[in-house]
Amino acid sequence: MHDPNRVYVFDTTLRDGEQVPGCQLTTTEKIEIARELESLGIDIIEAGFPASSPGDFQSVVEIAKAVKSPTVCALTRAHQKDIDAAVEALQYARNPRIHTGIGASDMHIKTKFNSTREEILERAVAAVKYAKKSVEDIEFYAEDAGRADIKYLAKMIEAVIAAGATVVNIPDTNGYCLPDQYGEKIKFLKENVRNIDKAIISVHCHNDLGLATANSIAGLQNGARQVEGTINGIGERAGNTSLEEVVMVLKTHAVLGLHTNINTKQFYEISRLVSSQMRMPVQPNKAIVGSNAFAHSSGIHQDGYLKNRENYEIIRPEDVGFPNASIVLTARSGRHALKFHLERLGYTLSKDELAIAYNKFLHLADNKLDINDNDLQSLMTGD
Numbered sequence: 438m439h440d441p442n443r444v445y446v447f448d449t450t451l452r453d454g455e456q457v458p459g460c461q462l463t464t465t466e467k468i469e470i471a472r473e474l475e476s477l478g479i480d481i482i483e484a485g486f487p488a489s490s491p492g493d494f495q496s497v498v499e500i501a502k503a504v505k506s507p508t509v510c511a512l513t514r515a516h517q518k519d520i521d522a523a524v525e526a527l528q529y530a531r532n533p534r535i536h537t538g539i540g541a542s543d544m545h546i547k548t549k550f551n552s553t554r555e556e557i558l559e560r561a562v563a564a565v566k567y568a569k570k571s572v573e574d575i576e577f578y579a580e581d582a583g584r585a586d587i588k589y590l591a592k593m594i595e596a597v598i599a600a601g602a603t604v605v606n607i608p609d610t611n612g613y614c615l616p617d618q619y620g621e622k623i624k625f626l627k628e629n630v631r632n633i634d635k636a637i638i639s640v641h642c643h644n645d646l647g648l649a650t651a652n653s654i655a656g657l658q659n660g661a662r663q664v665e666g667t668i669n670g671i672g673e674r675a676g677n678t679s680l681e682e683v684v685m686v687l688k689t690h691a692v693l694g695l696h697t698n699i700n701t702k703q704f705y706e707i708s709r710l711v712s713s714q715m716r717m718p719v720q721p722n723k724a725i726v727g728s729n730a731f732a733h734s735s736g737i738h739q740d741g742y743l744k745n746r747e748n749y750e751i752i753r754p755e756d757v758g759f760p761n762a763s764i765v766l767t768a769r770s771g772r773h774a775l776k777f778h779l780e781r782l783g784y785t786l787s788k789d790e791l792a793i794a795y796n797k798f799l800h801l802a803d804n805k806l807d808i809n810d811n812d813l814q815s816l817m818t819g820d
């Protein structure tokens with residue numbers, strides 16, 4: 438039976454994510470990532486934009502052959518030749534989806550297409566009808582929906598659903614919206630578009646103002662049931678929504694009543710795979726997967742953490758496959774942290790012995806940024 442609280446997760450690491458200069462992947466690398474995405478439990482993999490290059494076409498073909506359970510999606514513009522290329526590239530997909538669309542904001546309509554609202558609406562409907570002749574599952578994107586006139590956007594979405602769209606994507610292409618504005622947009626569509634329940638509303642946000650995750654959540658709270666994004670939030674400019682962030686927000690705030698089928702324990706591993714293949718380091722303080730995401734370094738936090746993890750840990754590192762939380766030894770660390778590490782190395786000290794060791798430690802930490810086990814051994818043995 439259809440579960441109204443299930444959120445479908447659409448990964449576009451291999452399409453929107455791969456548009457980043459310097460992040461281009463070979464087909465073999467893309468297949469490896471696609472298999473990992475499948476094992477992560479991703480519902481839809483956007484494998485590429487087949488009309489854009491022979492290499493992208495081939496990657497979509499190979500990914501469609503390589504994965505079984507996820508829907509494999511290919512992007513097109515609202516052009517018949519793009520749609521033809523996508524249909525051909527998806528021929529081996531068990532569950533193919535075509536993702537077609539066109540600009541919806543007046544800015545795009547006038548200055549990108551040199552066109553009118555009426556003409557763009559006709560092109561949108563024609564593209565969906567054309568794609569529907571070959572593939573049942575059609576997702577429509579209304580590019581720059583974040584800045585589009587809401588009544589026109591609603592008209593466009595209603596028309597493409599009537600033409601056969603199964604999913605309607607409302608991209609905040611330029612990462613422009615505030616969370617309440619984006620949430621309101623989704624609510625308006627949910628309440629005002631005829632037959633909106635025949636399609637799934639999808640949120641596709643960009644991170645230009647650092648709001649992609651917040652906007653995606655606002656969209657889901659207002660009725661969207663598909664979220665689009667990338668691993669590590671990679672993507673053009675400031676990137677796309679980080680899927681690991683959205684999924685963990687939903688898991689941490691169970692009160693929202695929304696859930697995904699993602700195996701969150703695989704986030705760390707896939708984050709590192711994408712980072713190394715795309716030669717794009719993960720910033721250390723990146724939520725969920727950054728190397729410092731579970732590192733506690735100040736004395737007050739370390740003390741509180743050692744008394745009860747939950748004082749400073751809202752997500753268990755093991756839930757996202759992180760090796761473990763770390764108590765980092767720096768000049769800001771307190772005695773509890775030093776005691777913790779010394780005990781781990783087999784040293785049980787009296788209160789006075791710990792005070793002496795702590796003084797030596799502070800001396801060392803003032804002159805060395807990162808104190809490791811060898812340093813602690815030397816500190817104890819006096820070597």
Ligand code: KIV
Binds near residue numbers: 581606
């Ligand atoms: O950001 C965007 O508008 C897109 C569409 C092509 C879906 O990536």
Ligand code: ZN
Binds near residue numbers: 453
């Ligand atoms: Zn995008």
